[in-house]
Amino acid sequence: MSTKTVPVLTLEGARVALSAAQARAREIGVPMNIAIMDNSCHLIAFERMEGAKITSINIAIDKAFTAAGHRAPTSIYKENVWPGGPAFGIWNSNGGRFTTIAGGVPIVQDGVVVGAIGCSTGTPAQDEDVAKRGVEAVQRSFKRGSKL
Known part of the structure; x- marks a missing residue:
C-alpha cells in the first residue's frame, strides 16, 4: 500500500487568514462573518465581526465549505447556475x-x-475581496517557509 503526504492548513494558518480578512473588512468599512475550513470541509475557525449580519453566518460557512470541497472559488458559477445553465440546481x-x-x-x-x-x-464583490486578502496572507506565510 502506498501513501501520499499532502500539506494541511493548521489552526495557526487559519488565524493568519482570519486576521488579514478582518483587517481588509475594517479597511473597506464592512464587518464580516469569516469562516475558514480545512480541505475536508471541516470548520477550523470562525469570526463574526461586530456589526456583521447574523443571517450571513451560515452563508460564510457555506461559502468556505463550497470552495474547499469543490476546490474552486464560489464566484466561478455565474451564468452556469441560472435557469437553463449547465449547473442549474x-x-x-x-x-x-x-x-x-x-x-x-x-x-x-x-x-x-x-x-x-x-x-x-x-x-x-466585497466578500470575495476580503476572502482573497485572507488567502494572500496565508500564501505569503507559505512562501516564507511557515508550516501553516
Whole structure:
C-alpha cells in the first residue's frame, strides 16, 4: 500500500487568514462573518465581526465549505447556475450547502487545496475581496517557509 503526504492548513494558518480578512473588512468599512475550513470541509475557525449580519453566518460557512470541497472559488458559477445553465440546481447539492455566491476562495499550497475561506455580509464583490486578502496572507506565510 502506498501513501501520499499532502500539506494541511493548521489552526495557526487559519488565524493568519482570519486576521488579514478582518483587517481588509475594517479597511473597506464592512464587518464580516469569516469562516475558514480545512480541505475536508471541516470548520477550523470562525469570526463574526461586530456589526456583521447574523443571517450571513451560515452563508460564510457555506461559502468556505463550497470552495474547499469543490476546490474552486464560489464566484466561478455565474451564468452556469441560472435557469437553463449547465449547473442549474447545483445549490441543492450537499444538503443545500453548496453556494454560488462570490466570497468563497480556496487556499492553495504547492498546487494542493488545503482549505478555504468564506466571507459574507457585504456585496459578493466585497466578500470575495476580503476572502482573497485572507488567502494572500496565508500564501505569503507559505512562501516564507511557515508550516501553516
